[in-house]
Amino acid sequence: MLEWSSTWVPNVAGEIAMFFAGAMWITSFRRIRTKMFEVFFYTHQLYALFIFFYLLHVGAAYFFMIIPGIFLFVVDRHLRFLQSRQRVRLLAARLLPSGMIELNFAKSPEVKYNPTSIMFVNIPSISKLQWHPFTVTSSSSMEPDRLSIAIKCQGSWSRRLFRSLSSSSSSSLDHLQVSVEGPYGPASSQFLRHETLVMVSGGSGITPFISIIREILHQTNQQQTDAAASSKLPHVLLICAFKTSADLAILDLLLPLSLDPSSHLPPRLHLRIEAYVTQDHHQQLDPAQKLIQTTWFKPNPLDSPITPTLGSNSWLWLGAIIASSFAMFLLLLRIVTRYYIYPIEREDGNYHFSYWTLWEMFLMCACVFLASSGVFLWRKKGTAVEGRQMKSMEVPTPTASPGSWFSDVEDRGVESIPHQSLVEATNVHHGGRPDLKKLLSECEGPDTGVFVCGPREMRHEVAKICASDLGENLHFESISFNW
Numbered sequence: 001m002l003e004w005s006s007t008w009v010p011n012v013a014g015e016i017a018m019f020f021a022g023a024m025w026i027t028s029f030r031r032i033r034t035k036m037f038e039v040f041f042y043t044h045q046l047y048a049l050f051i052f053f054y055l056l057h058v059g060a061a062y063f064f065m066i067i068p069g070i071f072l073f074v075v076d077r078h079l080r081f082l083q084s085r086q087r088v089r090l091l092a093a094r095l096l097p098s099g100m101i102e103l104n105f106a107k108s109p110e111v112k113y114n115p116t117s118i119m120f121v122n123i124p125s126i127s128k129l130q131w132h133p134f135t136v137t138s139s140s141s142m143e144p145d146r147l148s149i150a151i152k153c154q155g156s157w158s159r160r161l162f163r164s165l166s167s168s169s170s171s172s173l174d175h176l177q178v179s180v181e182g183p184y185g186p187a188s189s190q191f192l193r194h195e196t197l198v199m200v201s202g203g204s205g206i207t208p209f210i211s212i213i214r215e216i217l218h219q220t221n222q223q224q225t226d227a228a229a230s231s232k233l234p235h236v237l238l239i240c241a242f243k244t245s246a247d248l249a250i251l252d253l254l255l256p257l258s259l260d261p262s263s264h265l266p267p268r269l270h271l272r273i274e275a276y277v278t279q280d281h282h283q284q285l286d287p288a289q290k291l292i293q294t295t296w297f298k299p300n301p302l303d304s305p306i307t308p309t310l311g312s313n314s315w316l317w318l319g320a321i322i323a324s325s326f327a328m329f330l331l332l333l334r335i336v337t338r339y340y341i342y343p344i345e346r347e348d349g350n351y352h353f354s355y356w357t358l359w360e361m362f363l364m365c366a367c368v369f370l371a372s373s374g375v376f377l378w379r380k381k382g383t384a385v386e387g388r389q390m391k392s393m394e395v396p397t398p399t400a401s402p403g404s405w406f407s408d409v410e411d412r413g414v415e416s417i418p419h420q421s422l423v424e425a426t427n428v429h430h431g432g433r434p435d436l437k438k439l440l441s442e443c444e445g446p447d448t449g450v451f452v453c454g455p456r457e458m459r460h461e462v463a464k465i466c467a468s469d470l471g472e473n474l475h476f477e478s479i480s481f482n483w
Contacts, residue, residue: 001015004354005353006350006352006353006354007350007353008353009057009058009059009353010056010057010353010354011057013053013054013056013057013354014053014054014057016049016053017050017053017054017057020046020047020049020050020053021050023043023046024043024044024046024047024050027039027040027043027044028040028044038130051070052361055357055361056354056357056358059353059354059356059357060356060357060360063357063360063361064360067360067364070364071322071326071329071364071368072322074364074365074368075318075321075322075325075368075372078368078369078372078373079309079310079321079372079376080181080309082309082372082373082376083180083181083309084120084122084131084179084180084181085179086179086304087177087178087179087300087302087303087304088105088106088178088179088180088303088304088305088306089105089106089299089300089303089304089305090103090104090105090106090175090176090178090297090303091104091105091106091146091296091297092104092294092295092296092297093165093176093294093295093297094292094293094294094295095162095165095166095292095293095294095295096249096250096252096253096292097246097249097292098242098244098246098247098248098249098250099152099153099162099246100150100151100152100153100204100249100250100253101150101151101152101153101158101161101162101165102137102148102149102150102151102253103121103148103149103151103178104138104146104147104148105146105147105148105149105178105180105305105306106145106146106147106305106306107145107146107147107305107306107307108145108305108306108307108308109144109145110307110308110311110312111140111147111183111306111307111308112140113136113140113183113185114185114186114187114188114215115136115139115185115186115191115208115211115212115214115215116135116136116185116186116208116211116212116479117135117136117182117183117184117185117186117211118133118134118135118136118182118183118184118185119133119134119136119147119149119180119181119182119183119184120132120133120134120180120181120182121133121134121149121178121179121180122178122179122180122181123161123176123177123178123179124177124179125164125176125177126157126160126161126164127157130157131181132157132158134149134150134151135149135150135207135208135210135211136148136149136183136185136211137149137150137207137210137211137214137253138211138214138256139211139214139215139217139218141215141218141219142214142215142217142218142221142256143214143256145305146256147183147306148253148256150204150207150210150250150253152203152204152207154204165293165295166293174297174298175297175298175300176297177303180306191212191234191449191451192215192216192219192233192234193447193449194234194447194448194449194475195232195234195235195445195446195447195448196234196235196236196237196443196444196445196447196448196449197212197216197234197235197236197237197448197449197451198237198239198439198440198443198448198449198450198451198474199212199236199237199238199239199451199452199453200239200240200434200436200450200451200452200453200454200458200462201238201239201240201241201452201453201454202240202241202453202454202455202458203241203242203243203247203454203455204250205452205453205454205455205458205479206238206240206250206251206453207250207253207453208453208479209238209451209453210253210254212451213236213238213254213271214254214255214256216233216234216236216269216271217255217269219233220233220269233269233270234449235270236269236270236271236272237272237273237274237439237443238271238272238273238274239274239276239434239436239439240273240274240275240276241275241276241278241433241434241454241458242275242276242277242278243277243278243279244277244279244280245277245280245430247277248275248277248428249292251273251275251422251426252292254422255422271422271425272425272427273422273425273426273427274427274429274434274439275426275427275428275429276428276429276430276432276433276434277428277429277430277431278431278432278433280430280431309376309379310375310376310379311379317375317379320371320375321368321371321372321375324371325367325368325370325371325372326367328367328370328371329363329364329367329368332363332366332367333359333360333363336359336363341356341359436458436461436462436465437465437470440462440465440466440470440471440474441470443473443474444473445473446473447473447475448473448474448475449475449477450462450466450471450474450475450476450477451477451478451479452476452477452478452479453478453479459478462476462478463476463478
């Protein structure tokens with residue numbers, strides 16, 4: 001067990017690899033993963049050491065059997081690393097009375113993503129090592145030069161961020177250094193294929209649906225301006241449950257920063273929102289909680305908008321990186337083998353078993369790093385000019401949260417809102433949970449897509465209803481962010 005053979009499989013390397021694999025497996029249990037996420041996350045960075053000692057254990061021949069997957073992974077991981085080293089331009093931070101934070105970043109129009117995407121964020125002033133994934137709430141079609149994410153204050157990292165932005169000195173906060181990685185998301189917008197779209201959420205589970213509603217809002221506006229557009233957009237029913245009245249402020253994120261809840265919605269948009277406040281039996285909002293605090297940040301010459309890692313023709317550049325780095329790897333491996341390894345084998349009769357694998361891993365990583373870094377720096381020169389041309393965009397925003405809009409909508413009267421607004425499309429119910437069985441059974445039409453994001457009990461309840469006789473026309477899909 002303690003043998004590290006120079007002519008055959010080294011047992012010690014395999015035992016070390018098993019130790020790292022066991023550590024990752026143990027910390028993957030749900031109790032550890034949810035209660036001690038940091039332990040789970042950082043322990044899984046041991047995957048690099050696991051792969052290293054595993055390859056030393058199996059040797060060069062088996063390494064070549066699995067090299068395609070490892071090669072593509074190294075390319076992807078290095079490109080992600082290069083993107084995460086950049087400082088991105090943060091335009092504004094919007095603090096809602098419910099404890100939700102919306103961060104708005106400048107981005108290049110070349111950055112395209114689909115709704116329900118996520119993005120990893122690092123803020124060195126809060127923690128230099130921690131990267132956290134958050135839901136993207138913006139639509140790349142509706143907001144081509146801006147990207148926003150929603151952060152719910154539930155952990156120590158997000159609470160420190162909220163305190164730093166909401167402190168008395170936040171008005172003098174000129175800059176906040178942020179790095180991002182992503183966004184990552186689904187390859188298509190499959191929700192647009194349904195005739196009716198029902199979205200059920202609990203608490204902050206509404207955040208992935210914000211980007212969906214914004215995307216549908218953009219598609220509706222496009223159809224209004226384009227008479228030739230014939231695609232039919234789904235009718236949308238949003239069922240959301242919150243604990244307190246202050247949580248209603250999350251509905252403010254359904255519209256971009258430049259719009260307010262009284263803005264007129266397109267006539268073709270069929271949107272109905274059923275909001276349930278479970279712990280408050282009537283509207284209970286402190287007057288101080290009705291204000292939304294928005295902090296605008298001054299541009300910094302070291303920051304740049306979020307751009308695609310490889311530019312607009314990313315698939316072409318990615319193919320060039322893979323092809324060039326792999327060709328370089330084969331060429332260098334041939335040179336090292338022919339002029340260094342073979343002479344040693346002829347002289348000593350054998351070359352060290354582990355050294356073969358070390359050479360292959362070193363040459364593969366060196367070729368990948370060289371090719372991908374070269375293409376990344378080449379593309380960065382082109383985007384640097386565009387980043388300097390972009391200016392900070394500050395637009396007037398409402399200062400009241402939906403809690404105040406919904407409380408006095410009856411006093412304003414419907415005649416003051418000639419077209420449907422977000423406020424008019426929303427029904428607020430206090431003191432009870434939504435009757436999901438009744439609401440879903442009222443959905444008519446042969447094709448109704450049901451998306452749910454929230455607590456496990458809610459997801460299971462909706463799935464059970466969709467699987468029953470009442471759900472013959474219901475197509476269930478769950479969105480879970482339980483890391």
